[in-house]
Amino acid sequence: MAKPLFKQIALIGIGLIGSSLGHVIRERGLAGRVSGFAQTPETREKALALRVVDEVHETAADAVRGADLVILCTPVGAFAAVAAEIGPLLAPGTIVTDVGSVKESVVTQVAPHMPVGVHLIPGHPVAGTEQSGPEAGFAELFQNRWCILTPMDGTDPEQIEKLAAFWRACGSDVEFMKPDHHDLVLAITSHIPHLIAYNIVGTADDLGKVTASEVIKYSAGGFRDFTRIAASDPTMWRDVFIHNKDAVLEMLGRFTEDLTDLQRAIRRGDSDRLFEIFTNTRSIRKRIIDAGQETEAPDFGRHSGGS
Amino acid sequence: MAKPLFKQIALIGIGLIGSSLGHVIRERGLAGRVSGFAQTPETREKALALRVVDEVHETAADAVRGADLVILCTPVGAFAAVAAEIGPLLAPGTIVTDVGSVKESVVTQVAPHMPVGVHLIPGHPVAGTEQSGPEAGFAELFQNRWCILTPMDGTDPEQIEKLAAFWRACGSDVEFMKPDHHDLVLAITSHIPHLIAYNIVGTADDLGKVTASEVIKYSAGGFRDFTRIAASDPTMWRDVFIHNKDAVLEMLGRFTEDLTDLQRAIRRGDSDRLFEIFTNTRSIRKRIIDAGQETEAPDFGRHSGGS
Structure with a gap:
């Protein structure tokens, strides 16, 4: 096996994305070791049992010690607090990135806490399922998916390339964008679709003339597909809408x-x-x-094989 | 094989639903023979080649001759014209049903043309895919799906039971409803989801700041699922919204x-x-x-096996 890309990768947060990263890093030997932080004892235990980390810590500060790549995988709303906590412990030369669905907010929340010599490069793997938690992760999640990096002006191109190489090694195609443009693109391709799905599922649950049981019973006609999206992690999505307010409201106006x-x-x-x-x-x-982001096979909601 | 349920079933319209019916009728021996009508020579040829009908006709009138079950499978907007054409040719005792997604309109459009002794029993198999045309059909489409029958007051219970038995033999679970209640239930479970999907896909195609190529490239974040629904047959859906106007506008107001x-x-x-x-x-x-209308397997749009 070739020399790993990083000595130690720290995963801050071990949900669907964090655990998927743990799987693919181990499977492809992308780091010498993986340290992790998770808030609850249950998640820490599961992360160890699933072997998505080599070591797990009760604080983010402990998890980043010795890491040359730190990946923030918590909901976006926690980024400022995490950055304030880990900032003083980061060694010069460390790359700090994240997997959040909004990017301008990362710059605002995280950059002020980064010491000189640390390379903050915000990132967003456009991949996921409606499930959450460490058990939901799998190594192939990023395969053939886009990962958008939104480096700030003045970032060392060599460090950007190193992070891009990591994502390519995870199976992703890497693309670059300005943070504010990323937030507009994702507002229409992801945030508004989720908002609308959450909304119609909420509407359907609260009708006088049609019962919720009827809605569930006859959901195969189209509604069911919305419930899949509306089953996504509530904390993550709350934070997305709070932290991408302007772009979301703009696209919602168009809609x-x-x-x-x-x-x-x-x-x-x-x-x-x-x-x-x-x-x-x-x-x-x-x-x-045609763009390879979907198959042509008809979907009527009854796949037996899963992903 | 047991005696077929019907001597001759006439399929008026051979798209996704009509051809799926043809497949399942043949596979399970539910009729002595199947006659069909399709408007275009291409569809008539394909229907014969796919063996979803035994005989195919250039007019609906020719197709219903000798049939003891007639199933209207055209878009709902064509029902009045078809009913006027076939009415005079229907033998007493014939059951006439349909597969349309709206039901009050069937009563309004079709009932006036039905001669005495013919049993009109509107129906709606809640099943489909985003594809259309005779090649899209398959025998398992109705398996474990609901079929809603909305018989009018005074219809002979024996005839209703005969039609229900047909749908059960196709694999469906049969449920009964008043036509207007059906239209409200389907407005929220199917029509509004389709309308919203069509709408957001349209919005995304016409943005100044984000290009259509970007929308397509990053569609995996949620948008893609809407495009599947918004790829459904435009004629069928135009007719659904025109013919279920009141219920759709009511539910849209709530949304x-x-x-x-x-x-x-x-x-x-x-x-x-x-x-x-x-x-x-x-x-x-x-x-x-839990209600068995969906599997728990996570979906991120890359099933290799299709349905």
């Missing part, structure tokens, strides 16, 4: 504007307009399949 | 009311409210899995 147009077309019985809208959307699906 | 509440929570940075909403929705997912 509701378009929805009002669609509503008017239905009220007026404007079938031509409806047909036109529904035809355009079909071609976008085709382009996503 | 946008809740979305405004969520938007306000984000604007105000009300994390407790967001966490509360996102936690409730997770439990609904769990109940859908």
Whole structure:
């Protein structure tokens, strides 16, 4: 086996993403050792039992000691506190990155706590499932998925390349973006879809004329797919919306504007307009399949084999 | 093999549902023969080649001759014209049903054209995929799915039971409902989810600051799941919204009311409210899995085996 990319990688937070990282790092020999931090004793025990870390600590400060790569895998809302805690303990030359779904907020929360000589390079692997916790992780999660790095101006290109090499070794394709542009792109491709899914599932649970049991019983008609997304980790998503407020509100404004147009077309019985809208959307699906981000196999919610 | 349930079943329209019916009828010997009608020569040829019908006709009128079960499988918007065409040719005792996603409109469109002695029993198999056309059909589509029948008052219970037995033989669980209640239930479980999916995919295709290529590239974050739903047949869905206008607008009103509440929570940075909403929705997912309408396997869009 080749020399590992890093001496010691510290995983701060061991949920779906942290544990998936632990699996792939071990499987592909990407670090000499993996230290980890998790807040609860249960997660710490599970992380050891699953062998996604070599050692697990009760504080983030203890976990980063000796690490040359630190990856923040907690919900984004915890980043400022974690950064304040670990900052004084980071050795010069350490790369600090994260896996959060928003990126401008990482710069704001984490950068002020980083000592001179530490390389902060925010990152976001665009990968996940609706499940959470250390047992949900698996080594192939990042395979053929994009990982977006949003380095700040002035970051050492060699360190950026080192982090990019790590993500490529995890199976990802690496892309670079400005933090604010990342937050806009993800607002429409991820945050708004989640918000809408959460919203319709909430609406359906609170109707007078249709019971929740009926909604559940007949969910195969489309609703079920939304519940999958709306089953994602509540803490993570709360933090995403709080920390990407401006981009989310901007995209939400566009969404509701378009929805009002669609509503008017239905009220007026404007079938031509409806047909036109529904035809355009079909071609976008085709382009996503062509781009290799989806398979063409029809999905009606009853896969037996899982992922 | 036991005596078939029907002498001759006529499939009026041979798309995803019609061809799936053809497959399951043949596979399980549910009819002596299957006649079919499709509008285009291409579909007629494919239907014969796929052996989903024994004979195929250029008019619906020709297809229903001799049939003791007629199943309307065209988009709902064509029902009135089809009913007017076939009405005079239906033999007394024939059961006429349909597979449309709205049910009050079937009564309005079809009932006036039915001669005395013909049994109109509207129906809706809650099953489908995002694909369309005769090649998309498969015999297992209805397996373990609900089929909702919405018989009108005064319909002969024996005929209802005969049609229910047919659907059970196709693998479905049969449920009964009033047409207007069906339309409300399906508005929230199916029509609104489709409308929202169509809408966000449309919004994403027309943004100034984020390109369509970026949306496609990073679609794995949630957006992709919406494109699957928004790839459904445009004609079918145009007709659903036109023919279930009142229930759709009512449910859409509820949805946008809740979305405004969520938007306000984000604007105000009300994390407790967001966490509360996102936690409730997770439990609904769990109940859908418990109800057998979904598997627990995580889905991140890369099934290799298809359905």
